[in-house]
Amino acid sequence: MQLTESKRKYILLGIVAFIITGFITAKVLASKQDEEFLRDDLLYQQTSQLYNDGKFTEAENLVNDLLLRKPNSEVVNYLGAVITANLADYNRSVILFQKTLDINPHKVEDPMFMLQFGEVLFFVERYVDAKTVLEKCREGGWVPEDYPTYQERVTELLTQIENMQ
Numbered sequence: 001m002q003l004t005e006s007k008r009k010y011i012l013l014g015i016v017a018f019i020i021t022g023f024i025t026a027k028v029l030a031s032k033q034d035e036e037f038l039r040d041d042l043l044y045q046q047t048s049q050l051y052n053d054g055k056f057t058e059a060e061n062l063v064n065d066l067l068l069r070k071p072n073s074e075v076v077n078y079l080g081a082v083i084t085a086n087l088a089d090y091n092r093s094v095i096l097f098q099k100t101l102d103i104n105p106h107k108v109e110d111p112m113f114m115l116q117f118g119e120v121l122f123f124v125e126r127y128v129d130a131k132t133v134l135e136k137c138r139e140g141g142w143v144p145e146d147y148p149t150y151q152e153r154v155t156e157l158l159t160q161i162e163n164m165q
Contacts, residue, residue, distance in 0.1 A: 040069060043062060046062055047066060047079060048079065051079065051083055051086075056086045060087060063076065066079075072103060074100055074107075077100040077103065078107075080096045081116070085116065085119075085123075090123040094117075094121060097113075097117045100113070111137065111144050112147070114140070115134075115137055117133050118130050118134040119157065122157055127164060130161060135158070137150075138154050138158070
């Protein structure tokens with residue numbers, strides 16, 4: 001079967017049209033994704049600012065929206081965990097800390113995360129779990145620059161746990 005010159009032109013035009021349609025579709029989808037990313041980033045920045053300003057109730061409202069939009073985001077779950085801990089909603093905070101750890105198991109190497117997680121476990125009276133986390137803090141020998149009394153706080157919590165058992 002031989003292709004005539006006109007058939008070749010139609011085939012070439014069809015391929016070119018297919019490629020152009022693909023580029024246009026990709027551009028439209030990418031712009032929607034960019035808009036969604038920018039919206040989520042703005043919401044995260046607002047939530048962080050409210051948290052830093054000590055406006056925990058307002059921050060909780062925004063972080064709840066973020067958690068619905070990005071339930072598997074490590075940073076969103078962690079931010080939610082510290083916000084809810086500051087609101088004394090320790091049960092929810094434990095869940096969010098655990099989810100953060102499930103998403104990124106390497107958080108066990110983050111000294112502040114581990115201390116915060118240990119404290120929240122202590123506040124919900126999960127002393128065995130709190131002791132495990134706090135002993136990891138002690139074994140790590142961590143002393144963050146911005147928290148020079150880190151090990152003293154760890155020892156204080158472990159002592160309180162020992163006195164309760």
